[in-house]
Amino acid sequence: MHEMKYTLLALASFIATACTATAAVPTFTADVAPLLYGHCTVCHHANDLAPMSLLSYQEVKPWAAAIREAVLTRTMPPWKADPHYGKFTNDSSLTDREIATIKAWVDGGKPEGDPAKLPAPPSYSTDWKIGKPDAIIAIPRHELTAKGPDEYENFTVPTNFTEDRWVTAAELRPGNRKVVHHGHVQVVQAPTAKKAGAPADPQAEYRKYLMIHEGKLSWLRMDAPVINDGCVVDDNSYLPGSKPVDANFGAWGMLASYLPGREADVYPAGTARRIPAGSNLVFQLHYSHSTGKPEVDETSVGLLFAKEPPAQAAKRVDLGNHMLRLPAGDPNVEVTECHTFKQDMYVTSLTPHMHLRGKDAKFDVTYPDGKRETLLLVPKYNFNWQITYRLAEPKYLPAGTRLAIISHFDNSPNNPLNPDPTQVVRWGDASEMEMMDGWIEYLDKPLGSPQGKSGALHAESAPIASLPNHPPAPAPLPVKQ
Numbered sequence: 001m002h003e004m005k006y007t008l009l010a011l012a013s014f015i016a017t018a019c020t021a022t023a024a025v026p027t028f029t030a031d032v033a034p035l036l037y038g039h040c041t042v043c044h045h046a047n048d049l050a051p052m053s054l055l056s057y058q059e060v061k062p063w064a065a066a067i068r069e070a071v072l073t074r075t076m077p078p079w080k081a082d083p084h085y086g087k088f089t090n091d092s093s094l095t096d097r098e099i100a101t102i103k104a105w106v107d108g109g110k111p112e113g114d115p116a117k118l119p120a121p122p123s124y125s126t127d128w129k130i131g132k133p134d135a136i137i138a139i140p141r142h143e144l145t146a147k148g149p150d151e152y153e154n155f156t157v158p159t160n161f162t163e164d165r166w167v168t169a170a171e172l173r174p175g176n177r178k179v180v181h182h183g184h185v186q187v188v189q190a191p192t193a194k195k196a197g198a199p200a201d202p203q204a205e206y207r208k209y210l211m212i213h214e215g216k217l218s219w220l221r222m223d224a225p226v227i228n229d230g231c232v233v234d235d236n237s238y239l240p241g242s243k244p245v246d247a248n249f250g251a252w253g254m255l256a257s258y259l260p261g262r263e264a265d266v267y268p269a270g271t272a273r274r275i276p277a278g279s280n281l282v283f284q285l286h287y288s289h290s291t292g293k294p295e296v297d298e299t300s301v302g303l304l305f306a307k308e309p310p311a312q313a314a315k316r317v318d319l320g321n322h323m324l325r326l327p328a329g330d331p332n333v334e335v336t337e338c339h340t341f342k343q344d345m346y347v348t349s350l351t352p353h354m355h356l357r358g359k360d361a362k363f364d365v366t367y368p369d370g371k372r373e374t375l376l377l378v379p380k381y382n383f384n385w386q387i388t389y390r391l392a393e394p395k396y397l398p399a400g401t402r403l404a405i406i407s408h409f410d411n412s413p414n415n416p417l418n419p420d421p422t423q424v425v426r427w428g429d430a431s432e433m434e435m436m437d438g439w440i441e442y443l444d445k446p447l448g449s450p451q452g453k454s455g456a457l458h459a460e461s462a463p464i465a466s467l468p469n470h471p472p473a474p475a476p477l478p479v480k481q
């Protein structure tokens, strides 16, 4: 027994020596700081959303164990795409080797190392990241009480643009980072007055019956028809009478989002988003009363205009299932939506969008020749980390390609984000209700294509304002430019 213990001890010390001989313990300055500066400090610096700054050795050291855990479980940095599918320019994830470096540093006693080896820490300015905007459009001053449940507010602000504007970059900037949890700004068509004497459209009347609008929120009637499998036929789960039409894609829809760590929306070189004359902007903001004090917010979006006409329009289409129903307590509800593109698409980004019960999302395409491919798989969707996955190269989808969005929802008590597992849940814009969307940014032509002579840029057609993603516009509010 004694002997065996001795042998084991000797073996252990042999292994320990062998290990130290082959791999020295990494140090903060030479090995760990560059990883934190490249993958973490964009959120982990003073006055940003993350709870602590990770810029200096003194700041990082007390968090070492938590950092080790966060990187080993891949909860940090928040990047949710399965690495087997697609390549993305904004992939922030650490490689296995980088994770091993952080682990070895913590396990090896967190040595600081030679201060001379520390790279210059990145500096984070509070200025506009896109540069000085050509126009700034803000919501009216919004006051928050000290306490209360989270608020989801929609503000409609007219652009007052008298002509179409081409936007090369848009940045949604929270006025008060302490209370703005996240936000989106969309371009919507200003409501047009119904022509007097026009005959009523029965489908529009049915849609009106199905969708309830109250205050700033919209939701689907509980007793509306249920279509969870939107892929039975194309566009199956749109609100009756509101199918998306390819020719209508483009001008309307999301312009910019603010989410922790998300970079500004900068459109690919040579492309720009069109904001049609007379459009409104709808700001959808999620506020939390996180400070316990009354607060005010004046969130705004900064826009850069194209200096010359872009070679092509940066476009976006929002597909989604609006007829979904999640039974109370159900841990795994599959909801799908399919659409076949009638034109060639060069897809530049994909964004799955669900609310608190969203569990996973997949974007699958079937090419006209029957070949299938997964463009994106998000196996653990999380409402707090709504990420736009920007493709490293525009993905060519020839006309006739069918896109399937396949999502699952967890409406059970096991879902820690679930606000109420006893509720049957239908479509609604409040986070306690659900959405199942896939937002797709795309181009009509390959990047770098010269501008066509046809003037096609200006031949955008009617809006897809019938899609229920766009809440009804309340009265116009003042604009600050």
Ligand code: HEC
Pocket (backbone or CB within 6 Å): 035, 036, 039, 040, 041, 042, 043, 044, 049, 050, 051, 063, 066, 067, 070, 071, 076, 077, 078, 092, 094, 260, 261, 262
């Ligand atoms: C996109 C922004 C973002 C990035 C990038 C990011 N974090 Fe975080 N991190 C957060 C936020 C916000 C929280 C607090 C909320 C949460 O835990 O989800 C957090 C929490 C943490 C925590 C948990 C703190 C606790 O209370 O236990 C650790 C540890 C951490 N981050 C480490 C890292 C490391 C290490 C990296 C880089 C490898 C990183 N983070 C990258 C935003 C970010």
